Amino acid sequence: MSRKVVLAIPDLGGNEEKYVSDAVRSSWISSTGGYVNRFEKEFSEFTGTQHTASVCNGTVALHLALLALDVRPGDEVLVPSLTYIATANAVRYVGAEPVFVDVDPDTWCISPAQLEKSITRRTKGIIAVDLYGHPADMDAINHIAAVNGLWVVEDAAEAHSATYKGRPAGGLAKIGTFSFYGNKILTCGEGGSLSLNDPSLYLRIKTLRGQGMDPNRRYYFPVTGYNFRLTNVACALLCAQLERKDEIIARRHAVFKRYQEKLQGIAGLGFQPVAEWASPAPWMFCLTVNAHVFGHTRDEMMKYLDDNGVETRPFFIPLHTLPPFRQESAMRKEFLPETEKIAASGLNLPTHSMLTEEDIDYVCELIRNYSVTR
Template sequence: MTRRIPVASADLSGAEERYVLDAVRSSWISSTGAYVERFERSFAELCGTRSALGVVNGTLALHLALLTMDLRPGDEVLVPSLTYVATANTVRYCGAEPVFVDVDPDTWCIDPAKVERAVTRRTKGMIPVHLYGHPADMDPLNHVAATHGLWVVEDAAESHLARYRGRRTGSLARIGVFSFYGNKLLTSGEGGAVTLDDPALVHRARMLKGQGMDPDRRYFFPIVGYNYRMTNVAAALLCAQMERADAIVARRRAIFARYRERLAGIPGIGFQPVAPWAEPAPWLFCVTVEEKAFGRSRDGLMAVLAEAGVETRPFFIPVHRLPPYRRESAARGEELPVTDRLAASGLNLPTYNALSDDDVDLVAEAVRGARR
């Protein structure tokens, strides 16, 4: 039987086991503890923000960010459709409506030129997503937001340690949102964080994630809050991950460079663009398949790779095509040709620290050999 190469795999080879054991032995396993404090401090420092708050996962980090911005029923939020469904679902959690905007072919992120046209009287904010680790073009997006009095929340779930014009993602808007799911660059299995600067927003977000309790009066709840707190055990994993953040990024960058080299020149195979101002996070390596030139469709290539024991994943199905959203999107007359084209042609190749150079070569050869 051929060896199976997964699309992602967590690297827990540093101090992870020791820190988790330490948390367990200390019996600080809920949401109070030294690791939570250390994680929040270090992650804020890493992102270049004044504060970071640990939460249960990236989806709830998004929800917390939208609650903090006081998103209400009937409001609209501009989002890309080429994203993980949580970006839109959390808008719906608030009773608000996501309005989908096409992506820019040069970044695969929400297109600043198209955002302004989608603004209505009900629009309250926008959520640019740094898709597959590449930052959205934040300056023009922030400009449109300022012009129309909108807030911006960055969905940085996939872009740990990425930079936009020298600044880290997560520090480029009112609130940044991260996921630490098992396939992410930094992981705690499940986990998330919001990053922010404004002390008033930090105060509100802290209350909302802690059941709404008044920080100065125990068991007094002036607002309806939530329990979105990260555990000390998850934070212990993240503290260990962050110690190795540079090494993790370096290994993944090397994998990206090798894929690019080994896959270069295959007719019909395209790569994720990198804007001149971007330093993307090397999350999951992306390729696009142009069926005519390659001789197989994206799904055809995935099937051949699966036969060879190589696990891949297709790009996200556009959210405006999914049952909970397609009727509303069609009623607004949304047409998102770049999103549809990318979603139909893109896939992610295996990307994780323990992937060896030989594995990369094997995957690349399997892609090359699949051409007809």
Template sequence: MKRISVAQPTLNGNERKYVLDCIDSTWISSAGKYITAFEEAFARFCGVKHAIATNNGTTALHLALVALGLQAGDEVIIPTVTYIATANAVRYCGATPVLVDVQAETMNIDPAEIERKITPRTKGIIPVHLYGHPAAMDAINEIARKHELWVVEDAAEAHGAEVHGRKVGTLGTCATFSFFGNKIVTTGEGGMVTTDDDKLAESLRLFRGQGMDLKRRYWFPVIGYNYRMTNIEAAIGLAQLENVEPALAFRSQLADWYNEELSSLKDELVLPTQDNGTKHVYWMYTVFLKAGDSRRRDSLMRVMDEEGIETRPVFYPMHVLPPYAEATSYPVADTWAQRGINLPTHQGLTREDVTRIAAVLRQALRK
């Protein structure tokens, strides 16, 4: 039987046409019509004034923090369960990522734990919309306003997710996205920063292009970075956005299929939930073992791999990784991160594939 990958891009629109147009026109580097078109289209998609394209999601995060003035000695609050880029971008600025435990239901940052980690050095909060479920932005923004902090949404995995009808990317001071090959919208590599703040947008564009003055060529008033997206990448992204609504609808359907197929395993698995007022976009359909630890989880994943089904573990918490290791206990993260599995989640799957995945998972749980 065919091997089922955990993720793969869907390139069935105008991607080839637009890329060939870049090649034929010779506009293949970090200037060209597709960059502007992609930025404008992504801003419309999110419902935000500005979208600034970058060469990947990590540089989008770093660029946002630089533009916000983060400096050595500052602190930024982040969830301990996230992809390491969230913490790394803070460190790139010489600042300290301050870790906070997560909510068991969504694995997103727990607002109830944020306030006690705030110090006079705290400058901002980076909530992560993990695996496509939005963080509790109402509570987070209330805390941020109270303490005069900025909020950078790490929306790398959550294109199109919503809170009370507003898309992520519009819910903080600014937001960052990734367009890596396994994301809902991909450019191969690539990222984006979104904001409604005109002054911040201007600063983001300045630092993105080596710090060159936007109105005076080859004049560099600041030390900047080469974080620009190529025209070819933007061409792929524009084609992807043309089909983003069907892509999001398919992921919702895929989650329904999984929910139906796995409903008989609710005594053994915790299935994804969706908080009231939110839209989960299921970048990854993630399940958790109700009992056991990482050894049992990894054993189950090996069985699935032997049956031709690729899976992924939930991210290691930051506090167990060598660069950010702490002796502190984070009870939710310590328990649930060991039990989480990302099942295959992409548009190449069929209902029959989901039935097969569920059957193999059921079989693995019995071993």
């Protein structure tokens, strides 16, 4: 066995190097420069929103969104438990408490049907996560929020290019947030952004991002702000990524299609569900394992693939079961059966635009041969 199939590789084959060199040669390497402005303009077009604020990562994007929305100690924010920990960590950064809500088995995203049951007098808002590239049911979530006087943040870190009823993910709530970490569809290594339409909220975000400086009076700081800016060098990478977004996304869709074709019909294996109103982003291919039918558990499958040179990763461990959150969650008697079921059964297969058909066929053959029923 010599083949190695890694989980994620950034696709930097276009103008990335050229634009980074250009940024370096220009000496604009901090957070001012042409690439920052260009990226923010082009990303607004991509998400169909008026404004984009680039920031240093996706966690900071969430943190800044909550600061701008004035979330405070004692507030509660409804979040899914089936997500990356950054979603809930950001709530803690502002002293508020994440309250975990179960996911809808048909989308794996926060369940509108469950949301209302968790609203209390302290609830201020909802963070809906477009999990594994699949958009959350944003119309239903926005409606519940409007009726209850809450705001909604859409965490679209994993959903670059997804659409919901034809509208781009990340542009569907009061604020949308993105990550450009190295394993994301569009990447600059470490980076993030906020997407929004509200001009006064945008001004507040820009002020807080830049140490709180008054945009009309240099070195006058009316509020305590942060240094959350993204560099011109990172934005140079993102500009090059955006030039090739259609190609990068199409290649990843082709990877998804081949996995689906080759893994079709294996008893005990399942794919990520897709709602009829959703066009998910091809972020990481998801597979669920029903151990009773397939004959091996998810963890056994991961070990077997690893032994054969294929890197995978398990689905997110439900956040309400992790040490930073489990005590509070238990006190609230949270019961999230769908989250726990999906999390325990799922794994991500290698997904990136450099995967060859032979790589995919190799992974699928291994899985098919491992199945007890074949």
